[in-house]
Amino acid sequence: MFAAPITGYLIMDSSIYDVHFYAWSMPSFVFESEQLLETSLTMHNIAVWLLGLGIIGHLLMLLKHYKFKRGVKLLQTML
Amino acid sequence: MAPVDELKSSKYPIMLRIIHWFMVLLILSQFLNIFYLKFFGGENAFTLLMVETHHATGITIFIMLLVRISVRIVGSVPKLPESLFSFAEQRSASLGVFQNYQRAFSLLLSKEVQSLGINACTS
Numbered sequence: 001m002f003a004a005p006i007t008g009y010l011i012m013d014s015s016i017y018d019v020h021f022y023a024w025s026m027p028s029f030v031f032e033s034e035q036l037l038e039t040s041l042t043m044h045n046i047a048v049w050l051l052g053l054g055i056i057g058h059l060l061m062l063l064k065h066y067k068f069k070r071g072v073k074l075l076q077t078m079l
Numbered sequence: 080m081a082p083v084d085e086l087k088s089s090k091y092p093i094m095l096r097i098i099h100w101f102m103v104l105l106i107l108s109q110f111l112n113i114f115y116l117k118f119f120g121g122e123n124a125f126t127l128l129m130v131e132t133h134h135a136t137g138i139t140i141f142i143m144l145l146v147r148i149s150v151r152i153v154g155s156v157p158k159l160p161e162s163l164f165s166f167a168e169q170r171s172a173s174l175g176v177f178q179n180y181q182r183a184f185s186l187l188l189s190k191e192v193q194s195l196g197i198n199a200c201t202s
Contacts, residue, residue, distance in 0.1 A: 001140075001144055002141075002144065004137070004140075005137045005138065005140055005141035005144075006141070008134070008137045009137070009138070009141075012134060019134065020131060020134060020135065021134075021135050021138045021139075022135045026138070048113075051106075052110070055106070076090070077089065077090050077091055077157050078090070078091055078096055078099055078100075079090075079096070
């Protein structure tokens with residue numbers, strides 16, 4: 001979860017565009033770099049896929065505990 | 080006390096629950112946003128707005144993640160009943176989470192990224 005926004009920030013920061021957070025301009029940490037941009041893009045994609053898999057796994061584990069440990073509703077602790 | 084009663088009597092703090100579900104909505108919107116951009120996005124003002132929203136939402140998620148971890152460290156969480164998860168399950172879950180953090184940080188701090196950052200700074 002940390003990797004996706006950080007690499008996303010790096011994508012914008014290393015590109016020719018400025019990073020904006022709604023109306024505010026965000027600080028720049030790296031210089032424009034084609035190589036860094038490409039690496040950040042690849043890492044962002046990997047991070048997002050891993051995040052997606054993590055979310056699916058999270059839901060499956062919730063379902064598993066709901067279904068196989070009869071009566072136990074973990075979801076209720078978060079509602 | 081039965082496991083179900085134990086769980087019903089204890090919930091996560093309200094702040095954590097709000098942050099959790101708000102993050103769920105934001106992350107879902109990020110996936111929908113990028114799905115739209117990938118398959119239906121054209122060169123128009125709406126696409127640009129979607130891209131900017133994607134960036135701003137990403138930063139919001141990051142900030143909320145930091146807030147959530149802070150609240151988690153400071154606040155209390157419901158104790159899971161021992162009858163629900165065995166000791167081995169609880170230990171292996173903790174180990175798994177620790178390994179995930181370790182992997183994420185290793186990825187970010189890998190030599191490749193460091194060298195790219197140095198190259199970018201010097202070029």
